[in-house]
Amino acid sequence: MNKAITEGLQLMPPAFEAGLGVWSRGDGTPGSDTYAGAADAALVTGDSDFGSCLELQKTESTQRLRFMGQTPIEPGCYLQIRVRLKAMSGALPTVRVAGFAATSAGDALSGVVTTGAGVTLSAYGRVEEVTAIVGVGTRGGVDMPWGLDAEYGHFGLDLSGPSGGVVRIEDIEIRDVTSVFVRDMLSLVDVRDFGALGDGSTDDHAAFEAADDAADGRRILVPAGTYRINDTLSLAHEVIFEGRLSMPTDAILLLTKDFSFPPYAAAFDSEEEAFKKAFQALINNVDHATLDLGGRMIAVTAPIDMQAAVPNRTSYATRRIIRNGQFNAQAGSAWDTEVVTQRATYSASNNRSLTNVQNISSVQVGARVSGAGVGREIYVKSKNTATSEITLSAPLYDAEGTQNFTFTLNKYMLDFTGFSSMEKFGISGVEFQCNGEASAVKLPPAGKVFVFDDCFFTKPKDRAITSIGTGCQGMLVDNCQFLSDEDPLDVSDRTSIAINVNGNDVKLRHNRATRFRHWAILSGQNHTITGNHFFQGDSVAAGVRSAGIVLTQTFCSTTISDNYIDNCFVEWSNEYDATPDFDAGFSFSALSVANNVFLSGDVAPWFSYLVIRPYGTGHFLNGLSVVGNKFRSLGDNIDRAERVDTSFAALDFNRTRDVFFEGNTFHNVSANVMNPLRINHDQSSKSATWRIGTDNRLPFQGWARGVDAVMGKNAIRNTSGAAVYHMPYADTEQGTGRDEIDLKWPEAVDGEVTLTIRMDR
Known part of the structure; x- marks a missing residue:
């Protein structure tokens, strides 16, 4: 018979007529006995069915016939051993294909099947066929799966059953049947x-x-x-x-x-498990910087601890992006808010710590802290169970001593707080479909340049993006939509907040947000907030409005420009000051509010678009620019575009410096404020002292502290009707509100002048 060649592998044993010295009566291993010269084996020629063949008498309980050549076993290659034979006389035996599985060292491979199914010969002279398939893999139709440790085999047959019978065997055929699989x-x-x-x-x-x-x-x-x-x-x-x-x-x-999410989704039963494994690979694979979700929706049944998914990493600082998909929160108790109240001590001398925290094990990192004298969006950044001490995300303004604090743990779909730090991580083109069940993303406690771009935060239960520390340093939030779950509620009933920030250098650009309690609460400095549209109104007549942006530090060095600030306002406070009374520093300074559209409708007359809220005494304005804005109230007039909230303290207007409030437009706003303030005064009665008021038009109802210029609009005339050319001087800070000036002349005169009055020096 011809030899079969499979990709360079010789599979077919030689014909029996070539000699029986290569045919073992044992396992086929070197040194085993052969059938050469054996009394129970003979070569036959001219058989009517087989031509040349081997005639074998069964003389042993299991008569073995093995080719001593090494037939290679290759992964992915499946071999069929085929034997045709017939009974000639005597007892009818049972026949099966058999082999010896050898390792690379030539040893027998244990634990594998080495025989095929047996066939009992049924009559004399009838040609029977026995086959078996051998290969590495366990697949349907494979009789002898040998695994990767099999190097080669010695193949042939076994005769079992009663002895004494004589059979004739055609040449044994081994062929490649891989194509079947x-x-x-x-x-x-x-x-x-x-x-x-x-x-x-x-x-x-x-x-x-x-x-x-x-x-x-x-x-x-x-x-x-x-x-x-x-x-x-x-x-x-x-x-x-x-x-x-x-x-x-x-x-x-x-x-x-x-590398994308769909193959991982196919590889695992759970989409959540698939995402964790894909994220794990993203953080551990240098070849890919982006995990593409492939436009897939990932059903999330419980908060995903992002660090727990990558147990070999506690921090990460290489650019990585998750993009193009949706996380969809599924209803369930896993999202239930956890609230605990424990007694603890706070001291302004250790202003980012709570000490002697009772049952500190019940307080979790990432929980929001509330209590008397606690500002908004204060979080547990870390804790030391051994010392019963908690590290806070920011100081408390008036919590000196021991009291009960409440710790509220909201649940987030993606929770990064297990990482000690992350840098240059981004999420792009992703929707967080919170469904009023979950919050969206909780940032790591430290890190830089976390990026959200072109994302949707849809109906977060409590928060959209939360920073419990400085993981928001340099954060970029661009082209995102924040859609509140509290849209139907009145302003006074809302509690959700879209973003909070503790670090510096944050950029919020070209976003849109609807009807949160607050859109952004920002600590830190050097922020840029530009091109956003956020609105927070309701249908309540003369209703209250909440702040859209809250700045929590006096020196903020922040720019708020080209935004559409709709039915909400900008609030500037110092609620993160551990000692809120002014004792040193710049006080309220370095804020620019420029070229924004401020719009409100059906609000109370005391509503204002820019509110300063000192939490302690002695504070003053020391650098504020409000330029080129459009202030418009729909319906009834409001009193002012700006005001001081004196719930805790007033401003010290005696120290006001560098305030520029100019180039703005006012519609249905009673006090069109400016600084410098240009006033026309017509003195109809002759007097040496002209009392000139500012008509509440100095920003924040500040004091008239300086006069930059006085110019007569016509002749200034004395009692004789003669024009006088004396220069007057001004006494500032006159009147009960200290917002008037006295213009002093050498004699009694009348006339009309234009003055420029300032609230600062």
Whole structure:
């Protein structure tokens, strides 16, 4: 018979007529006895069915016939051993294909099947056929799956049953039947061909690696089943998952050829588990900077602890992006807010700590702190259980001593607080569909340049983006939509907040936000807030409005420009001061509010668009520019565009410096304020002292502290009707409100002048 060649592999044993010295009556291993010269074996020629063949008499309980040549076993290659024979006389035996599985060292491979199914010969002279398939993989139709440790085999047959019978055997045929296991028109490498079992318990890691090594540009097929992978697995070829993977948390799946979320979603039963594994790979793979969610919606049933998904990393500082998909919060108790109240002590001398915290184990990192003298959006940044001490995200303004504090832990779909620090991480083109069930993203306690771009935060239950520390340093929030779950509620009933910030240098640009309690609460300095539209109205007649932006530090060095600030206002406070009474520093300074559209409708007359709220005494304005804004009230007039909220303290107008309030327009605003303030005064009665008021038009009802210029609009005339050319001088800070001046002349005169009055010096 001809020899079969499969890609350079010699599979077919020689014909019996070539000699019986290569045919063992044992396992076929070197040194075993052969049939050469044996009394129970003979060569026959001219058989009517087989031509030349081997005639063998069964003389042993199990008569073995093995080719002593080494038939290689290759991953992905399946061999069929085919034997045709007939009974000639005597007892009828049972026949089966059999082989010896050898390791690379030539030792017997234990624990594998080495025989095929037996066939009992049924009549004399009838040709019977016995076959069996051998290969590495456990697949349907494979009789002898030997796994990756099999190097080669010695193949032949066994005769069992009663002895004494004589059979004739045609030359044994071994042929490649791999094509039976290859799907039509597909170039695939099946992990089962390399020993994968997919039984959910056996570690198939080596089989997957072998399949990847052999793929050579082809795709890897993972058929139906559950494949246990106990260690990190890196696959350099595209993978088709029909089955599912089961992996420990710390084992990483790196799909380097097709790194995106859809293959991970196909690889795992749970979308959440798939996302965790994909994120884990993103953080541990130097080849990919972006995890593309492929436009997929990921159903999230519980908060995802992002650091727990990557247990080998506690910090990260390389640019990485998650993009193009949706996280959808599913209803369930996993989102329930946890609230605990514990007694603790606060001291302004240790202004970012709570000490002697009772039952501190019940207080979780990331919980929001509330209590007497606690500002808005104060969080537990870290805790030391051994010392019963909590580190706060910001100081408290008036909580000296011991009291009960409430710790509220909201639940977030993506929670990064387990990382000590993250830098240059971004989320782009992603919708957080919170459904009123969950909050969206909680930032790590430290880090730089976290980026949100073109994202939707839809109906967050409590918060959209929360910073519990300085993980917001340099954060960029651009082109995002914040859609409140509290849209139907009146302003006074809302509690949700879109963004809070503790670090410096944050950029909020070209975003849109609807009807939160507050859109952004910003600590830190050097922020840029530009091109946004945020609105917070309701249908209550003459209703209250809440702040859209809250600045919590006096020296903010912040620019608020080109925004559409709709039915809300900018509030500037110092609620993060541990000692809120002014004792040193710049006080309220370095804020620019320029070219914004301020619009309100159906609000109370005392509503204002810019509110300063000192939390302690002695504070003053020391650098404020309000330029080019459009202030408009729909319906009834409001009193002022700006005011001081004196709930805690007033401003010290005796120290006001560098206030520029000019170029603004006012519609349905009673006090059109300016600084410098230009006033026309017509003195109809002759007097040496002209009392000139500012008509409440100095910003924040400040004091008239200076006069820059006085110019007569016509002749100034004395009692004789003669024009006088004396220069007057001004006494400032006159009247009960100290917002008037006295213009002093050398004699009694009348006339009309234009003055420029300032509230600052």
